[in-house]
Amino acid sequence: xxxxxRIYTALVMIFLFAPIAILxxxxxxxxxxxxxxxxxxxxxxxxxxxxxETLGAVRNTLVLAVSAALISTVMGTAAAVGIHKLKNRYLRxxxxxxxxxxxINPDIITGIxxxxxxxxxxxxxxxxxxxxxxxxxxxxxxxCLPYVILQVLPKLQQMDKSLPEAAMDLGCTxxxxxxxxxxxxxxxxxxxxxxxxxxxxxxxxxxxxxxxxNGFQTLPxxxxxxxxxxxxxxxxxxxxxxxxxxxxxxxxxNLVDEETAQAVRAAREKKNARKKx
Amino acid sequence: MKKILTALLAAVMLLSLCALAGCGSSKTxxxxxxxxxxxxxxxxxxxxxTIKAFESWYEETYGEKIKxxxxxxxxxxxxxxxxxxxxxxxxxIIPSDYMIARxxxxxxxxxxxxxxxxxxxxxxxxxxxxxxxPDDTYTVPYTYGVVGVIYNAxxxxxxxxxxxxxxxxxxxxxxxxxxxxxxxxxxTAMYKLGIDVNTTDKAEWDRALAELKTQxxxxxxxxxxxxxxxxxxxxxxxxxxxxxxxxxxxxAQADGVDLRFYYPxxxxxxxxxxxxxxxxxxxxxxxxxxxxxxxxxxxxxxxEYIYYASPNSLVYESEEYQEELGEEAMEILYPGIENFxxxxxxxxxxxxxxxxxxxxxxxxxxxxxx
Numbered sequence: 137x138x139x140x141x142r143i144y145t146a147l148v149m150i151f152l153f154a155p156i157a158i159l160x161x162x163x164x165x166x167x168x169x170x171x172x173x174x175x176x177x178x179x180x181x182x183x184x185x186x187x188x189e190t191l192g193a194v195r196n197t198l199v200l201a202v203s204a205a206l207i208s209t210v211m212g213t214a215a216a217v218g219i220h221k222l223k224n225r226y227l228r229x230x231x232x233x234x235x236x237x238x239x240i241n242p243d244i245i246t247g248i249x250x251x252x253x254x255x256x257x258x259x260x261x262x263x264x265x266x267x268x269x270x271x272x273x274x275x276x277x278x279x280c281l282p283y284v285i286l287q288v289l290p291k292l293q294q295m296d297k298s299l300p301e302a303a304m305d306l307g308c309t310x311x312x313x314x315x316x317x318x319x320x321x322x323x324x325x326x327x328x329x330x331x332x333x334x335x336x337x338x339x340x341x342x343x344x345x346x347x348x349x350n351g352f353q354t355l356p357x358x359x360x361x362x363x364x365x366x367x368x369x370x371x372x373x374x375x376x377x378x379x380x381x382x383x384x385x386x387x388x389x390n391l392v393d394e395e396t397a398q399a400v401r402a403a404r405e406k407k408n409a410r411k412k413x
Numbered sequence: 414m415k416k417i418l419t420a421l422l423a424a425v426m427l428l429s430l431c432a433l434a435g436c437g438s439s440k441t442x443x444x445x446x447x448x449x450x451x452x453x454x455x456x457x458x459x460x461x462x463t464i465k466a467f468e469s470w471y472e473e474t475y476g477e478k479i480k481x482x483x484x485x486x487x488x489x490x491x492x493x494x495x496x497x498x499x500x501x502x503x504x505x506i507i508p509s510d511y512m513i514a515r516x517x518x519x520x521x522x523x524x525x526x527x528x529x530x531x532x533x534x535x536x537x538x539x540x541x542x543x544x545x546x547p548d549d550t551y552t553v554p555y556t557y558g559v560v561g562v563i564y565n566a567x568x569x570x571x572x573x574x575x576x577x578x579x580x581x582x583x584x585x586x587x588x589x590x591x592x593x594x595x596x597x598x599x600x601t602a603m604y605k606l607g608i609d610v611n612t613t614d615k616a617e618w619d620r621a622l623a624e625l626k627t628q629x630x631x632x633x634x635x636x637x638x639x640x641x642x643x644x645x646x647x648x649x650x651x652x653x654x655x656x657x658x659x660x661x662x663x664x665a666q667a668d669g670v671d672l673r674f675y676y677p678x679x680x681x682x683x684x685x686x687x688x689x690x691x692x693x694x695x696x697x698x699x700x701x702x703x704x705x706x707x708x709x710x711x712x713x714x715x716x717e718y719i720y721y722a723s724p725n726s727l728v729y730e731s732e733e734y735q736e737e738l739g740e741e742a743m744e745i746l747y748p749g750i751e752n753f754x755x756x757x758x759x760x761x762x763x764x765x766x767x768x769x770x771x772x773x774x775x776x777x778x779x780x781x782x783x
Contacts, residue, residue: 167665168664168665169645169646169665169666169667170642170645170646171642171645171646171647171667172646172667172668183457183458186456186457187455187456187457188455188456188462188465189455189464189483251498251500254500255498255499255500258500259499264502264692264694265500265501265502266500267500267501348484349500349501350445350482350484350501350502350503351443351445351482351483351484352484353484353485358450358485360450360487361449361450361451361485361486361487362450362451362485362487363450363487363637363638364449364450364451364452364487364488364638365450365451365452365638365658365661365719366638366641366661368451368457370457
């Protein structure tokens with residue numbers, strides 16, 4: 137039984153990581169071939185950093201992902217706090233459903249409907265081109281928002297309601313109580329939401345595809361468009377770099393989680409010790 | 414930890430603000446160019462970065478800064494969808510022939526002012542009066558290509574080579590690749606049988622389907638750009654593709670694979686041409702750009718990068734270019750077609766109406782399901 141489960145785990149790991157490993161290995165290949173590894177070289181990494189179009193697309197993608205993640209985190213946190221404070225049970229259920237719709241909706245429907253809306257509004261104002269960076273940003277915020285709310289809301293529910301009340305009893309203004317007591321308490325949720333929004337925005341293809349306009353093209357779209365000819369190994373190099381950046385972010389977020397958990401545990405022990413004493 | 418996080422967040426926020434400010438502040442004239450992916454010399458492998466070169470050339474010549482917004486698409490249909498949504502505005506596009514015919518019919522193209530494109534004189538005579546633009550008013554050819562058969566000489570016997578029959582030879586069952594796209598796949602059968610690829614006679618399409626059905630047990634798989642890896646690695650031995658792409662495969666072939674190429678007698682020709690769509694906002698600038706693309710240095714750089722044949726005499730008569738490509742490549746890419754326009758108008762794909770396309774797709778599905 138034990139060997140069976142080991143084999144199973146190994147298989148799962150292979151299926152998850154073999155593609156990435158192959159990509160990584162062939163990004164260092166000297167030649168273009170995917171079948172023969174002719175020698176180790178940084179050739180494709182050098183080529184990548186000389187390709188101004190691709191680097192431009194990377195820059196666009198990062199600018200978009202960072203802005204979308206930050207804005208949707210702020211908006212999402214505010215929305216979660218608001219939803220949490222709702223007293224009416226039905227209204228709350230309704231809000232939950234509304235937030236979930238963009239998440240459940242297939243990307244292609246979100247993409248097309250956003251594009252139609254942008255074109256419609258653009259026409260209304262008589263603009264010749266209605267798709268640009270701003271519309272893409274709005275689209276990305278739209279689909280990141282529910283994920284942030286979904287990360288923050290449970291943290292709010294876990295939080296002891298009497299904590300902010302106690303703070304206010306001790307003389308905090310509501311704002312100060314929110315910033316000093318509630319925010320630190322739900323910070324892990326906010327950070328996870330931020331990282332999730334960032335990665336979601338980073339690799340979105342479908343919605344970006346429909347809402348991209350003149351001159352602002354993200355990396356996934358650029359790679360897709362290379363398929364008239366072959367995708368060059370430059371892209372393997374780029375994907376390898378992105379993989380390590382994401383890995384680093386993931387480790388960082390786990391570290392943050394672990395540290396807050398430790399802090400909470402330490403505080404609780406202190407409290408218990410005081411109670412006993 | 415919290416302090417580090419705050420600092421990180423602040424830094425990220427600042428960065429994105431700077432980036433946003435950078436995006437918003439450019440007031441220089443902008444030319445929007447929409448082209449196929451990987452279809453221009455982009456500065457890799459020490460080649461010329463055509464777009465950058467144009468920007469600096471323009472500034473030197475006209476004393477004015479411009480910015481070229483260069484974006485790409487993956488297929489004619491993608492480009493058509495984006496343009497007809499009415500949400501974007503492009504100044505120069507480079508579609509393929511059949512799409513040009515369709516866009517022209519729908520009034521989506523503007524007539525060119527050839528006074529601004531003097532370099533048009535270098536376009537070979539045989540590229541005038543092609544079916545998609547019979548009066549040469551809308552287009553300037555960019556590249557052209559001919560479909561041929563690629564085979565691995567270590568597997569295929571030279572005696573079996575010739576015309577389309579090789580792709581139907583049961584000696585090579587399981588070694589043959591066929592196009593995974595209805596138009597191209599049907600065309601191979603139609604050229605083989607001598608049927609007009611633009612026919613509206615359904616019985617002829619049925620005949621082509623029967624031919625494809627006899628081939629399908631021999632086919633290893635139906636592919637598009639997967640053909641590169643499968644031919645390069647020797648996984649398959651026979652497949653049809655464009656001459657220019659054959660050289661891409663040749664560059665990357667594995668040990669023990671010896672790829673060769675030949676043209677069947679009747680085969681497909683395509684031309685991709687530069688046009689100005691009706692949503693264009695800087696028509697004169699777009700014409701200056703098209704003219705620049707025809708001048709010697711960028712035209713040669715593009716032809717060397719894309720590896721498709723160029724209709725521009727500044728390119729194919731250039732000694733530098735001929736040397737770079739080598740004799741064999743020159744012979745294959747430029748088969749010295751005397752009566753190009755005649756062959757082209759006879760064999761190139763033309764736009765089928767939607768009823769015919771539906772019919773072809775039904776046939777195609779019946780082949781793929783069987």
